[in-house]
Amino acid sequence: MSSAQRKDDHVRLAAEQQRAHGGRNQFDDVSFVHHALAGIDRPDVRLATTFAGISWQVPLYINAMTGGSAKTGAINRDLAVAARETGTAIASGSMHAYFRDPSCADTFRVLRAENPDGFVMANVNATASVDNARRAVDLLEANALQIHLNTAQETPMPEGDRSFGSWPAQIARITAAVDVPVIVKEVGNGLSRQTLLALPDLGVRVADVSGRGGTDFARIENSRRALGDYAFLHDWGQSTPACLLDARDAGLPLLASGGIRNPLDAARALALGAVAVGSSGVFLRTLIDGGVPDLITQISTWLDQLAALQTMLGARTPADLTRCDVLIHGELRSFCTDRGID
Numbered sequence: 589m590s591s592a593q594r595k596d597d598h599v600r601l602a603a604e605q606q607r608a609h610g611g612r613n614q615f616d617d618v619s620f621v622h623h624a625l626a627g628i629d630r631p632d633v634r635l636a637t638t639f640a641g642i643s644w645q646v647p648l649y650i651n652a653m654t655g656g657s658a659k660t661g662a663i664n665r666d667l668a669v670a671a672r673e674t675g676t677a678i679a680s681g682s683m684h685a686y687f688r689d690p691s692c693a694d695t696f697r698v699l700r701a702e703n704p705d706g707f708v709m710a711n712v713n714a715t716a717s718v719d720n721a722r723r724a725v726d727l728l729e730a731n732a733l734q735i736h737l738n739t740a741q742e743t744p745m746p747e748g749d750r751s752f753g754s755w756p757a758q759i760a761r762i763t764a765a766v767d768v769p770v771i772v773k774e775v776g777n778g779l780s781r782q783t784l785l786a787l788p789d790l791g792v793r794v795a796d797v798s799g800r801g802g803t804d805f806a807r808i809e810n811s812r813r814a815l816g817d818y819a820f821l822h823d824w825g826q827s828t829p830a831c832l833l834d835a836r837d838a839g840l841p842l843l844a845s846g847g848i849r850n851p852l853d854a855a856r857a858l859a860l861g862a863v864a865v866g867s868s869g870v871f872l873r874t875l876i877d878g879g880v881p882d883l884i885t886q887i888s889t890w891l892d893q894l895a896a897l898q899t900m901l902g903a904r905t906p907a908d909l910t911r912c913d914v915l916i917h918g919e920l921r922s923f924c925t926d927r928g929i930d
């Protein structure tokens with residue numbers, strides 16, 4: 589199986605997963621207490637967010653997906669256009685295909701070519717050499733570097749890596765060597781409090797909890813196997829709201845991705861302490877089914893509706909949402925009880 593074929597499979601299967609599921613997740617266990625006199629004036633609402641010396645116009649980003657094949661290069665071009673038109677930050681998919689075969693560089697570089705002034709994040713895994721991490725940043729003239737952690741994806745992947753022990757030390761080497769902020773992210777199984785607490789000592793400036801509730805890579809990898817015998821890894825890990833609650837004062841700013849389905853989920857994640865909110869699977873599906881115009885409309889609508897929610901809830905800024913009264917129900921409430929979270 590070539591790496592280009594795997595990239596194409598991931599895109600196809602992730603979009604199918606959105607069409608098949610896209611239903612309930614633990615964000616449904618988070619609700620805002622409605623205060624009818626809390627509202628403010630829409631012109632007083634701002635969407636800008638600042639964290640770890642990074643300033644974004646809006647608290648929404650297109651999270652890491654793809655690159656490395658002709659098809660995924662075209663997807664990256666479309667995603668970059670949508671990011672440019674909506675002012676959202678954007679991340680590349682894993683750039684290891686480029687390290688193996690530099691002839692696919694343009695399928696990644698397009699993220700910068702189409703979006704010269706935007707906030708662009710390069711993406712590598714925790715085994716990348718320091719040189720390759722620097723090459724990834726250089727290729728995209730990236731503003732930040734994402735390092736993804738994906739043990740629950742590698743495990744069912746036929747060609748997957750099984751050596752995870754070197755990851756912490758390699759993350760520390762990369763953060764010491766690159767001159768942009770490093771963001772450590774999961775890929776849909778969540779970052780626990782224990783993991784988050786380890787990151788600042790490795791030089792990591794920001795974490796993206798990327799929890800369960802949306803794209804499920806164990807499910808995707810399983811459906812690429814003749815024998816789907818890792819089915820027990822489906823739904824592995826903690827949901828995104830559970831990660832945010834578990835984090836408490838983890839000591840670094842948190843991005844939230846994994847199962848963000850709509851602007852209400854974005855507001856919920858911000859209320860639980862995220863500094864910005866990312867989406868991959870939902871945006872990919874929109875792009876594949878409706879093209880760039882539909883994706884631009886979707887992102888613009890989400891931003892407009894997030895501002896509308898902030899107006900109702902009396903939150904002048906995304907950070908003000910953390911002061912709103914939130915109720916936690918159901919499974920998420922049980923998670924909090926089990927973890928000793930008030």
Ligand code: FNR
Nearest residue numbers: 602652653681682736775802803846847867868869
């Ligand atoms: C991803 N994701 C991902 N993450 C990463 O760090 N490097 C990567 O190369 C990829 N590749 C990738 C491909 C496709 C097709 C999808 C849909 C996703 C994971 C992504 O960034 C995110 O963490 C998860 O998808 C969870 O968010 P959603 O999809 O539930 O919004």
